[in-house]
Amino acid sequence: MKRDPSGVPLPHTRPVMPWNKGRFISPKPPLKPKQVWAIRFHLQREQPLRDLALFDLAIDSKLRGCDLVRLTIGQLVVNGTARHRATVIQRKTEQPVQFELTGQTRDSVLAWLALRGGTLDEFVFRSRSRKGQHLSTRQYARLVGEWVEVIGLGRSAYGTHSLRRTKVALIYKRTGNLRATQILLGHTKLESTVRYLGVDAEDALTLSEAIEI
Structure with a gap:
C-alpha cells in the first residue's frame, strides 16, 4: 500500500485510461476526387435524395x-431557384463565411x-x-x-472533417494559395489554416521547386 510522506496510507486509485487509447486521432484526411465520385x-x-444533397453540400x-446541419431552405433557395452562393454565420467564430x-x-x-x-x-x-429540429451532428x-x-x-480514419477539407485541400494543392483557403474555411487566423491543411516544409519546398526565375 502506498503512503504519503507522513506515513498515512493513500487511498487506492485505479489507473486512469487515456481518453484516446485505441482511437484514431490524427487529422482526418480529405477525400480524393475519385473517392468523391x-x-x-x-x-x-x-x-437517397437527402443523402446526395447532404454530401454535395458538405463538399461545396x-x-x-x-x-x-443547421442550413435553412431560405439560405440555399431564392424564388424557387438554388443560389449560386450562400452565406452563413459560423457558430464557432460567429463570423460570416461564403460558399459556392x-x-x-x-x-x-433542388431534387431533395x-x-x-x-x-x-x-x-x-x-x-x-x-x-422541428435539424439532423444531429451525430x-x-x-x-x-x-x-x-x-x-x-x-x-x-475518415470523418465529417474529411468532407470539410476535401475541396480546400485540392485548391491548396493546385494553387498554393493559403489566404484563399483560409477565407473559404472561415478561419480567423492563418495559423489555423496551416494546421488544418497539414502544411509543412515539404509542401513549401514543392511549391518553390515549381517556380523558376
Missing part, C-alpha cells in the same frame, strides 16, 4: 458539421427539396425523430461513416 455514384444509384460548402453551390449541388439540393417540401425558415435536413457523422465504408475506406 465513387460516393456520389453510389448515392445517385441508390437514390466546406462547413463544419454543426453549421451544415456548383451545378451538381444545386441540382441535388422538391421531395421534402417545407418553408424557407425550415431546416434543409430535418430530424426524423425530433419534430447522425451526420454516422452517415459519413456509411458513405466511406461503402467505397472501401475505414470508418475510423
Whole structure:
C-alpha cells in the first residue's frame, strides 16, 4: 500500500485510461476526387435524395458539421431557384463565411427539396425523430461513416472533417494559395489554416521547386 510522506496510507486509485487509447486521432484526411465520385455514384444509384444533397453540400460548402446541419431552405433557395452562393454565420467564430453551390449541388439540393417540401425558415435536413429540429451532428457523422465504408475506406480514419477539407485541400494543392483557403474555411487566423491543411516544409519546398526565375 502506498503512503504519503507522513506515513498515512493513500487511498487506492485505479489507473486512469487515456481518453484516446485505441482511437484514431490524427487529422482526418480529405477525400480524393475519385473517392468523391465513387460516393456520389453510389448515392445517385441508390437514390437517397437527402443523402446526395447532404454530401454535395458538405463538399461545396466546406462547413463544419454543426453549421451544415443547421442550413435553412431560405439560405440555399431564392424564388424557387438554388443560389449560386450562400452565406452563413459560423457558430464557432460567429463570423460570416461564403460558399459556392456548383451545378451538381444545386441540382441535388433542388431534387431533395422538391421531395421534402417545407418553408424557407425550415431546416434543409430535418430530424426524423425530433419534430422541428435539424439532423444531429451525430447522425451526420454516422452517415459519413456509411458513405466511406461503402467505397472501401475505414470508418475510423475518415470523418465529417474529411468532407470539410476535401475541396480546400485540392485548391491548396493546385494553387498554393493559403489566404484563399483560409477565407473559404472561415478561419480567423492563418495559423489555423496551416494546421488544418497539414502544411509543412515539404509542401513549401514543392511549391518553390515549381517556380523558376
